[in-house]
Amino acid sequence: MFTVNAYAATSATEPLVPTTIERRSVGPHDVLIEIRYAGICHSDIHTARSEWGETTYPLVPGHEIAGIVTEVGSRVTRHAVGDRVGVGCMVDSCGECVNCRNGEEQFCVKGSTMTYGSVGKDGQPTQGGYSTHVVVTEDFVLKIPDGLDLDVAAPLLCAGITTYSPLRHWGAGPGKKVAVVGLGGLGHMAVKIAHAMGAEVTVLSQSLKKQEDGLRLGADHYHATSDPATFEKLAGTFDLIVNTVSAKIDLDAYLSLLAVGGAMVNVGAPADPLSLNVFSLIFGRRSFAGSLIGGIRETQEMLDFCAEHHLGAEIEVIPAQKINEAYERVLASDVRYRFVIDTATLS
Ligand SMILES: [Zn+2]
Ligand SMILES: [Zn+2]
16 A cells, blocks of 8 residues: 545535545556546535435545556556556446446446445545546556547546447437537537537537537537527427436426437436426437446547547646635536646645
8 A cells, every 4th residue: 555645525514625545556457547637527526525325535536537657567468657548437347247248337237336435346445536646457547549638638537438428329420410408517528529420519508608619619509498499499300419417407398309219318417306298208209318427448439539539628727726616616617618637736
């Protein structure tokens, strides 16, 4: 074990504070990563504040990690010292169940080990990327292609794969009309990726406040959902709607925007159950679905795709000392579009 600097939540109500944590020694299949950047995801805030079940404290959040390999275990074959690498929401899984064998470790039957807030194979709580170093089993370490800078690559490890996976699964591409609901951390990546895949992209946002950004990021159209005329105008239009908003919305109104056979996929999750009128699905053979990040193989595919199309996240780099301030700004939707912690400020 060795000690590293980190920022941790110590309770649901206190601000995060600088601290030190123990990382496990590098085992035969492990990679030691010097973290350079860590994105701030909305999930970090939910978990730090015990809003998704009871959190064990202290908790070091962060599952959008980009850095450099500084040591590898004796049996490691996939990575070498000096490699540019990333770690996303998972750091381990059983490796044997049907879903793991299919490369969908996020659906591991035994439950995948999350980057923070889980218990690792060593019996210790996992701690995330608001830290200077992390030790991860090689199979869960991604390669960041040279075409992507580490700071703009970090948010791809959660926001990127969370939107890439449903866009791929539901066939976004030329001739397809894709709507993205909400232009935040997830939404801005959904727009960039769907556009790069060749789809015709529409942003559905509460207001037209971010219209200029949306069009610059690759959207073809931009509509305000606060205007009832939007729902009349766009009825029956979309093959796919990716909903990135975790607030409660009028599902029937959004489902009415789908073409026959269209799907609305949720990647944001409101805390309370939602209701919908099943006729909204029956008339039009529509689907209402969800999607969770992506497997390791698909995450690598996403990073390679983003490098090829020069797609990084739009970021604001902050020192660790501004994490608490950044949390308040995320909650106020005052970020364009992802905060990324420069972990050099932790040492
Ligand atoms: Zn996340
Ligand atoms: Zn499994």
